[in-house]
Amino acid sequence: MNRFRRLYGASPLHLLLASASFALTAYAGVRLFESEAMEVAVWLFGAAVLHDLVLLPLYCAADRALGAVPPRALNHVRVPAFISGLLLLVWYPLILSRSAPYASSTGLSPNVFRERWLLITAALFGASAVLLLLRQWRSGRAA
Amino acid sequence: MTGTPPREPEKEQGGGNTPPRRDGVGAPVLAPAATGRRPPPGPTRPEFWRSPLRGPWLTAVLGTVLLFGITVLFVTGLLSYAAYNPDLAAVNDQTPGKGVLGFYLFPWPTDPPWLYRLTQGIHVTLGVALVPVLLAKLWSVIPKLFAWPPLRSPGHAVERLSLLLLVGSVLFEFATGVLNIQLHYVFPGSFYTLHFYGAWVFMAAFVVHVAFRLGPTVRSLRARRLRTELRVPAERTEPEPLDGTGLVPARPAAPTMSRRGLLGMIGAGSLALFAVTAGQSIGGPLRGTALLAPHGRDPGSGPGGFQINKTAASVGVRARDIGPDWRLTVRAAGRETVLTRDRVMALPQHTAALPIACVEGWSTDDQHWSGVRLTDLAALVGLRGAAPAVFVESVQRHGSFRSTVLRDNQVRDSRSLLALRVNGADLSPDHGYPARIIVPANPGVHNTKWVTRLTFRGPA
Structure with missing residues (x-):
């Protein structure tokens, strides 16, 4: 158990739950990507990238610009x-x-x-x- | 404690109320990880993130709202999928490869007649109103995206992959939903396919996220009382105690807003979105309050002055398709009857007060339909006992849902009509003249317009 935790970095239950989750993701994902796989992937992962690296920095910068307001x-x-x-x-x-x-x-x-x-x-x-x-x-x- | 995500070992540190250092000089109070090496300059450094409001309590509050809200979205979404009766016939099934993901399907009921109006109105309106909560939740945890080192252990890598799927798919679901209700079809493929399978990809990641985070969330919520927290003004707002979560700023800026202010602003955003949207589902005099929603106005007045999903012109229905040469064919195994509109009018006419409710979340108030009961039409072709399912075909030339299969429970409901008139006048071309289906609690697109053929599927 301790050896597992040292190697993996979390409990065995963590790995079990994550594996079950990834299996279901793959099952639904095969169907999601059945047509226009590339574009769907761009939408799915691009959504995260666009939000985290574009939208959020933009509105944070806009908010910082408000610092000039009393x-x-x-x-x-x-x-x-x-x-x-x-x-x-x-x-x-x-x-x-x-x-x-x-x-x-x-x-x-x-x-x-x-x-x-x-x-x-x-x-x-x-x-x-x-x-x-x-x-x-x-x-x-x-x- | 099992099920705890991989964390820095000093997780429980900072449990007291010692205020964090604010001088910003030298190393942060807590090293980012026991690596001994300082992260590169930029967002990977803990002192980069300055908001004094970020912290596990705030994240837990927002996460709890999403936990309940998204659960309702998922359940109402699954109900909407079932409402199409996709297991009944290929023409009803937008996702024929669904496999076990349709395990829960059941015959969609016809009672109460406003059922789909309610479930889909909740699905869309709640989804729209949750947008600011989702954005705020993502904002509250953004420092974790830049955690350093990026991968501490195999377990950490697994968790980060799961989080990428979680964030990508939740944004994907909200984006496809919000675009679809505005008929802005820029997403790559059928909305039904993308939104349905995307929902399962999301749920797979959501369930483990909740499993991993529920314990810490409950602990964070217990750490401070909401009511007490909401009384703290901006000038007395302190950062949460530094801990190992990586959320609390190591070098916090002076607060410009209290937690009450931030939660109030997010709530005001939800309320504003709700206010400009909900009226298209609630209807009546409140429809006009849906100022930015697609169906916040009625198209004209009079008997046909209620919401239209697709006009006749937009789906290629031509005047001669629905003119004097129009005929209704009613068929069953070995029997067929062809009727003019006058002949259909001469059959016993019944009335029903029923709404139109669309997958896009909008709906109409009850309209007063009159026409021929589907069971009477089944009887015309010799099906006098319990009526079977029926295959309905429209004269519509292109677009989705030109044909549909109604289940036997829908056909047998005495309010299910092939309607010829609405609100005391003949149907208008945009509402399906010469004849359309109207079935209680049926999704709008299955209330087929411009019907030309009904094929009963043999005795049930």
Whole structure:
């Protein structure tokens, strides 16, 4: 047991569970990769790479750039920017009109989403600015 | 303790509340591993990661939310797969090579009639709302990606491979789902194949991840009370005690946000996504609140002013296919009847109030359909007893789901109709004129539009 742990670096149960998991992964993976294997692999592993090495560093850098904002106002910029960016990340095919079949399939106009997202963004930053003003006013009165 | 992932030996160190060194000078308080060698400059160095909020408690909170949320996503996803009755006929089966992965399949019921509306609405809306939680969870553990040395032992290598599969497949599942509901078909292949097999690849890695991490997660959650933690403002926010997890920063920056603030921001992100999405599943006056979701508006008003999945034009249904020359053929072994629309109208008409619910998560309120019961059509070709399954064919020329097989329990439900009218008017071409299937709790694409032939499969 100790010899195993020294060689493997974890308990035998760790290896057993991982082996069972990899076997199921292989069973489903053979089916997932049955057609267009290369592209599917690019999507599967590329998703992890794109997130860990592009998206995350980008938003961390954007957040660091907020360091120039005075501390009192920082989260009043950070939170609406986060929510607005999140809405764009999830709904970008509609917001940026990337969904070609949308209009002909659903019979609905595809041209509303960009304006709606911009208005939601305006409302988020506007509400955050009002909150900041209120807080400044209250702390000014308290002082 | 078995099942513990490979870890640095000093794991239990820092259990007290000694504040970590903040001077950032010299070596970090805890050596990254007992290798004696310092990692190369950059993200592999513990002092590279500065956020004072990262730590096992925060990761445990986010992980627990995902544990419950993703379990619901998996179960509702499996239910949606079963709702297509893929084991019934080849035309229903988008994944014929599924093997044992369809082990749990069961005849999809017709009661309650809003069942698929509910399960698929939850699947899609919850999936969308969990995006910020998933991103935050990945952010909270990012220092571990750059752990040094990259591979400490065979066990560590095994775990890292499993984590690559876990992270890759969870992002793959969220990405394919989010793109599919917006009809942005950029992924390589059939959505059904990718999302279904991708889900199993994910679950294989997810289950062992939970098994390995549940113990540490529970311990981390017990280490500090959520309610107490949520009262700490930013200026009093301290890093979690340095431990061997590699999550707590060795050289923390001054806090600009409390843990309450971070969790609140993630929650606000989920809430915002929920608010601009859920209305397309809830329907009624709330549909208009789904500002960024694809089915947040009704296409026009009047009897046909409810959601359309595919318009007639988009799938190549031409005017002459559904004009006066349209005929309905009803067949069974050795029997066949061909009917004009007037003849179908002359058969006993029944009504049913049923929704349309799509795999994309949107649904309609109950619409008032009227038409001929499927059992009455079976009786036309001599099947007067318990009706069997039926093969339904559309005039639709291209696109998926031009034909489908409905199971006998679906055919026998008295609310299952070949509908000719909806909400007091003839069906519109986009809703399937001259005749369409409507079956309670059936996934939308199996409520075949522009039906031209019904082939009953012989006595049950």
